[in-house]
Amino acid sequence: MKRLPDTELEVMKALWASGPDTPRAVLERDLEAFGWAANTINTYLTRLADKGFVSVRREGRGNLYTPLIAQEDYQTFDSRAVLSRLYGTPRNFVAALARDGLERRDLEDLRALLDELEGGARRG
Amino acid sequence: MADLLLGLGGLTLSGSLVIWCLALISRSSRSQFGARWRCLAWLLLCLRLAVPLSFFPLNQMGREQPLVQLPAPSDTVIYQHRPGPAPQTPVSSEDADGAGQPSGSQPLPLPPVEQLKPTAPVQSAEEDADFSLSLSQAAVLAWLGGAAIFVLWTLAAHLRFLAYLRRWAIPVSDPQTVAVYNQLGDRLGLDRRPRLMVCPGLRAPMLAGLFRPVLLLPREGLDGTALNYSILHELTHFRRRDIWLKTLALWVNAVHWFNPFVWYMVRLVERDTELACDEGALRQLPQEEHAAYGRTILDAVERLKG
Numbered sequence: 001m002k003r004l005p006d007t008e009l010e011v012m013k014a015l016w017a018s019g020p021d022t023p024r025a026v027l028e029r030d031l032e033a034f035g036w037a038a039n040t041i042n043t044y045l046t047r048l049a050d051k052g053f054v055s056v057r058r059e060g061r062g063n064l065y066t067p068l069i070a071q072e073d074y075q076t077f078d079s080r081a082v083l084s085r086l087y088g089t090p091r092n093f094v095a096a097l098a099r100d101g102l103e104r105r106d107l108e109d110l111r112a113l114l115d116e117l118e119g120g121a122r123r124g
Numbered sequence: 125m126a127d128l129l130l131g132l133g134g135l136t137l138s139g140s141l142v143i144w145c146l147a148l149i150s151r152s153s154r155s156q157f158g159a160r161w162r163c164l165a166w167l168l169l170c171l172r173l174a175v176p177l178s179f180f181p182l183n184q185m186g187r188e189q190p191l192v193q194l195p196a197p198s199d200t201v202i203y204q205h206r207p208g209p210a211p212q213t214p215v216s217s218e219d220a221d222g223a224g225q226p227s228g229s230q231p232l233p234l235p236p237v238e239q240l241k242p243t244a245p246v247q248s249a250e251e252d253a254d255f256s257l258s259l260s261q262a263a264v265l266a267w268l269g270g271a272a273i274f275v276l277w278t279l280a281a282h283l284r285f286l287a288y289l290r291r292w293a294i295p296v297s298d299p300q301t302v303a304v305y306n307q308l309g310d311r312l313g314l315d316r317r318p319r320l321m322v323c324p325g326l327r328a329p330m331l332a333g334l335f336r337p338v339l340l341l342p343r344e345g346l347d348g349t350a351l352n353y354s355i356l357h358e359l360t361h362f363r364r365r366d367i368w369l370k371t372l373a374l375w376v377n378a379v380h381w382f383n384p385f386v387w388y389m390v391r392l393v394e395r396d397t398e399l400a401c402d403e404g405a406l407r408q409l410p411q412e413e414h415a416a417y418g419r420t421i422l423d424a425v426e427r428l429k430g
Contacts, residue, residue, distance in 0.1 A: 006290075006291060009291055075292060075324050075325055076325065078288065078291065078292070078325075079288060079292075079324075079325035081284065082284050082285050082287075082288040082325075083288075083325055083326070083327075104426075104429075107422055107425060107426055110418070110422055111419065111422055114415040114418045114419055114422075115415070117414075117415060118412075118414075118415035
């Protein structure tokens with residue numbers, strides 16, 4: 001998979017939202033907010049088709065566009081470098097704990113301790 | 125050059141001592157000194173360590189008051205460009221140790237003294253000896269280089285993360301989540317609040333951004349009390365301005381990249397900000413909800429471990 005530029009990603013987002021066999025007119029309406037010329041959208045769609053992200057089907061006078069790669073898959077791909085680094089930097093909720101090698105067994109122990117404390121609090 | 129190194133060396137050594145003491149205190153009497161106070165101590169320490177300059181310029185004092193003689197170590201020239209079999213500048217180990225090298229364990233990337241075969245055309249040493257590097261100059265260059273790499277690396281990771289947010293994060297539209305968020309913001313008395321966004325790919329909630337902070341929620345896996353406690357935790361971070369302390373600690377890490385104590389300190393800062401944040405969040409909750417809050421934190425740890 002290749003990383004998409006922001007513009008092509010916006011086209012993909014529109015296609016993911018509208019689903020398979022999106023007519024060209026619908027796509028253009030969804031992308032209206034960006035103010036792109038029809039030619040510009042053509043360029044992006046051609047590039048996306050070349051990269052294997054979109055399939056084009058000719059029907060009647062217009063084209064139908066279908067995303068070939070699921071949003072989940074691309075988003076996972078896009079996040080791989082960013083988020084793995086992120087969990088290694090100290091910006092995160094409890095990342096420090098997770099990094100300090102808290103074992104699954106420790107988690108169970110801590111949960112048991114919480115249950116115990118909670119029971120004690122109720123009795124007391 | 126040598127003065128700068130002496131200042132930095134003294135600062136990093138005394139800083140190491142304070143880090144070691146604070147780590148010991150937090151280990152031996154965690155209950156007596158709350159994480160909140162340790163965070164304050166880290167803040168003061170980081171503020172001092174962040175500026176690698178001496179507040180009392182030693183060399184100037186020495187010049188103005190000749191009675192105060194400071195034993196400045198002599199600076200050894202360790203490299204001279206001499207493309208001939210000229211006698212090498214002798215570097216005695218005593219001189220090298222005395223030239224402002226703080227820890228002694230710190231390896232210096234010294235450029236190798238050029239050795240050419242005797243068959244090479246012999247030139248007079250004086251002609252090409254215009255480039256020379258003293259030990260302190262080499263050390264300052266190595267220090268600046270390391271700090272620059274650290275800063276650029278951290279900055280690149282942050283910019284990449286911002287680009288990811290720009291592409292994928294969307295404002296939270298779920299009315300229930302927004303209601304919980306507003307309620308908790310009111311309870312904590314926050315006039316300014318971070319934007320609330322949902323970001324696919326995140327495994328646990330987080331707060332990001334110094335100037336325009338944003339509270340990011342993962343797309344799935346949080347509802348009911350877990351959502352409530354997560355937002356409470358992150359808003360407590362926001363109120364405590366923990367991101368500023370962590371950023372300051374990262375800067376200190378960049379300046380003192382050669383000091384393992386400082387790397388350890390950054391981890392302690394991470395730990396203590398989390399603990400102080402939990403202490404603060406628990407103060408907002410009635411006793412009977414404390415265990416449930418703890419479970420939310422443990423669940424988040426588990427999700428992060430994947």
